[in-house]
Amino acid sequence: MHASLCDFLSDIVQNAIESGASLITVDMREDERSIACTVTDNGKGMSDEVQRKVTDPFYTDGIKHKGRTVGLGIPFLIQAVDAVDGEFTLKSQEGKGTTVAYRFPLQHIDCPPLGNVVSTLVSMLAFPGTYDMVVTRSLELPAGCDGYELERQVLIELLGDFALGGTLNMLRTYVQSQEAALDEIRNRRT
Amino acid sequence: MAKMTLEELRKLRDSKKSEIQKRDIAGKDTQIIIGMGTCGIAAGAKVVLDAFLQELDAHNLEHVSVTQTGCMGLCYVEPTVEVLSPGMPPVIYGKVDAAVAKAIIEDHVMRGKMVSDHVFDRPSADIIKDGGK
Numbered sequence: 001m002h003a004s005l006c007d008f009l010s011d012i013v014q015n016a017i018e019s020g021a022s023l024i025t026v027d028m029r030e031d032e033r034s035i036a037c038t039v040t041d042n043g044k045g046m047s048d049e050v051q052r053k054v055t056d057p058f059y060t061d062g063i064k065h066k067g068r069t070v071g072l073g074i075p076f077l078i079q080a081v082d083a084v085d086g087e088f089t090l091k092s093q094e095g096k097g098t099t100v101a102y103r104f105p106l107q108h109i110d111c112p113p114l115g116n117v118v119s120t121l122v123s124m125l126a127f128p129g130t131y132d133m134v135v136t137r138s139l140e141l142p143a144g145c146d147g148y149e150l151e152r153q154v155l156i157e158l159l160g161d162f163a164l165g166g167t168l169n170m171l172r173t174y175v176q177s178q179e180a181a182l183d184e185i186r187n188r189r190t
Numbered sequence: 191m192a193k194m195t196l197e198e199l200r201k202l203r204d205s206k207k208s209e210i211q212k213r214d215i216a217g218k219d220t221q222i223i224i225g226m227g228t229c230g231i232a233a234g235a236k237v238v239l240d241a242f243l244q245e246l247d248a249h250n251l252e253h254v255s256v257t258q259t260g261c262m263g264l265c266y267v268e269p270t271v272e273v274l275s276p277g278m279p280p281v282i283y284g285k286v287d288a289a290v291a292k293a294i295i296e297d298h299v300m301r302g303k304m305v306s307d308h309v310f311d312r313p314s315a316d317i318i319k320d321g322g323k
Contacts, residue, residue, distance in 0.1 A: 002232050007232060010236065011228055011231055014226070018260075073228050076228070115236075116240065119237070119239060119240040120236060122239070122243075123226060123236050126256075126257075127258050128257055128258065128259075148193065158200055159203055160203075163257050164253060164255060164256070165222075165243060165251055165252060165253070165255070165256050166206060166246070166253065168243050169246065169252075170203060173194070173202065174194050177193050177194035178193055180193075
């Protein structure tokens with residue numbers, strides 16, 4: 001089972017990458033009460049029948065790894081959202097793409113911790129593939145608000161091959177500095 | 191810490207590039223492939239990715255390839271990491287954490303010595319077939 005909110009996001013984004021999408025948008029909005037994530041892709045989408053089946057932890061399309069018969073990303077997420085009275089929606093159209101949106105109330109005692117946003121975003125952006133990804137991240141607290149946007153293609157053009165350790169470390173430094181600005185707002189509150 | 195701009199990132203890249211050109215390229219052609227399937231994520235694969243990047247940075251190994259893949263079929267020993275290094279057999283390490291990642295970089299990648307306690311397998315047939323992606 002996943003340990004943090006970021007783990008759920010990694011799983012859902014990986015589904016989007018593996019759907020053959022050319023564009024994935026990830027919206028991660030956090031405020032005092034909740035964290036809401038929306039992942040939209042223009043990949044292969046799902047038929048109504050598949051959409052009903054993806055909530056079953058023992059269902060898979062059997063294509064990714066022939067012979068391995070479990071797909072746990074969405075069932076894990078639904079289970080975790082249900083446990084904290086959060087929200088989950090799945091909208092998909094075959095041939096058009098999929099949108100997965102969910103919200104976790106942060107003050108619920110069973111809400112998982114946020115997790116490491118920096119390593120999550122770095123791993124999402126660096127997952128192999130030719131897709132573009134736009135990440136929009138925002139934090140809105142009484143102490144202030146801020147946010148940032150990451151565009152995969154812009155970063156690849158600037159840094160080069162995301163498969164190299166040196167490049168990934170520069171990406172990590174960049175994302176870290178963006179996230180540190182949000183941490184400053186968090187620290188102002190305490 | 192002020193937010194880094196894209197211009198500052200560009201400057202960082204340029205300064206790193208000139209640094210790299212001055213050094214011998216250690217670790218070139220080595221590939222580290224981290225299992226980032228649901229099982230890997232749940233077991234802490236992102237911490238492992240982070241640890242590898244930190245170790246590569248600490249040892250100035252800029253040219254080691256670090257990529258991610260899905261489940262390698264060894265869910266019971268996640269996080270799993272495959273290491274392909276010139277002159278060494280392909281190895282899948284299991285139960286990798288930050289300390290093991292450090293040992294893999296320092297022993298396997300830099301000294302050509304396997305971290306025996308964590309060797310679990312060679313790549314499964316379908317991973318080889320798909321090129322490990």
